[in-house]
Amino acid sequence: MVAPPEDERPLAAEPPALPAPVPVALRLRPPVRQPATEHFAPTDPPPGADLSRHPAVARALRDRRFQFFLILPNQIIFWAVIFLGILGTLVPGLNFATAITWYIWFCLVFVLMLVVGRGWCAMCPFGGFAEWLQRRSFWRRTQRALGLGKKLPEPIARYGLLLSIGTFIVLTWIEERFNIAGPGTPADTGLMVIGIVAGAVLVFSLFERRTFCRYLCPLSALIGTVGAMGSVAGFRTKDRQTCLDCRTKDCMRGGEQGYGCPWYTWPGSADSNLTCGLCSECYKACPSGNVGLFVQKPLTSVVQPRRRRADVAWAVMALWGLVIFQQVNATNGYAVADSWLARVTPFGPYPNPVDYLGIIAVVALATAGVAWVASRLAMRPLAAHATVSEGSPIATRRAFVDRPSRFRAYFVPVAYGLIPVVGADYLARQLPKFFKHALRIVPAVGAWFGVGGGTHSSLYHTQILSDPQIVVAQVVVIALGMAASLWATWRISRRDVEPLASHPLAARLSALGLVLACGASAGFLYVIMHAAS
16 A cells, blocks of 8 residues: 555644643642631730730830830839949948849849749840940930841851850859859949940840840840740730731831831741740831730740740750759758869869759759650651651751751650749749848848948848748749649640650650659758758
8 A cells, every 4th residue: 555645644633732830830739828817826815915905005005215214213223233232331231232133133033024924124224225225215216226237147046045045054153153142242243233234235236136135135045934934925916917918027127116126026926925025116116006915824825836946945954954053052962062073173162163064964954864765755756747858948957956856846845844843943942032131122222321220120130931931932832833834734745745646645644744853853952951042
């Protein structure tokens, strides 16, 4: 058979035209829904909890003088601490600097943490003074800041609260070494306050916004973690979707009425009060009126956050080690060990850095070690509940605060559950000074004017509670903190730990057991300390 000419052959059917790839992707891929409301629902206070709904509160928050007048009284007090500490009487109990700082202020700050959260940050004289210099204004909205305005390098900022923990441990060692809070020589208290103010001014002059307050302030990690128990949720968005749709983000960049958040916290994604300094700048700057000041149930910022941070967990461990050191150092056995170390090491007398850092590290790592053992026994391997693709941000970031593991899956939530008992321990440690010596503030103020009787005043020698009563109060505080931790850990482990556990009941019981062990240890130490201050 002769083949037909090529031009007479039947034409093959044309292949169907392929659709453009972008429309195909849009049709075949379901639209991604951002369930912001549902995601943040457990941590969002109800609309009725917005204090700024009240006209008087709203007016105060919008007034640029509000925070200035909040800071001013503490500014006056702490400049008085500096001058009277250095120039006033050498008798610690009669010097206003030592009396207000160590007998009253430190205890009240812990109460403020437990009730409000970062309430102290809103009125702090250290950051406030440095910020006035940085902004070149007490309250007026200025456009150009004084200083270099650099950003803290990301590899450093990634360690978050651990930077603050480092400065807190160093400052505490200095305080212990020179017996500043004994209280020792009043001038040392004044010099310590000068040092903190100078450090704040230096950092504010180098870095933008409140880099010092968020990352380097000695109290930031302590207030941020313990303050999670507080009933003030901070400044939050009223409607999440409005924040997501906002194009200007004035709350972060700054607007005509307010600065961008000095704490680098976007209200649209905030799910706890951890890094809200209650400065109200986001409230002033928001052009939509979508930011409010909310209150919440106690422990909400401990139990409910979905994004738990490893730096917070390790900060809790370090704080736990430090407060245990402050209890152990009041025992006779510690005095013997510290004296021996002073003889065999070149680091000098109390507190020897070897046992100071050693006790903190041993307690922190031992507590984390218990969590590691429990995670190995009760948690599924990481591959069973998480996949890390090569080249993903999680795979490429190798800082330990970012590494996923089954230890982290267990340890981080459980560490959050320990926050109440750790916070209670810090408060209990301040009670002896308060109950024994707080009334000395009256003759200390009288000493300014040459009245009050001095050391012969009855108030100078009057205790609010006797030593046995102080011990009871300390144990009660620890018991309340332990009960709060047990409740928080029960809730946290049920939501965050059990779904990833191979043995859910064992995971939950081990977490509760760790809380009980920590609370019992702290309570026992207070009994054998006999209200030592």
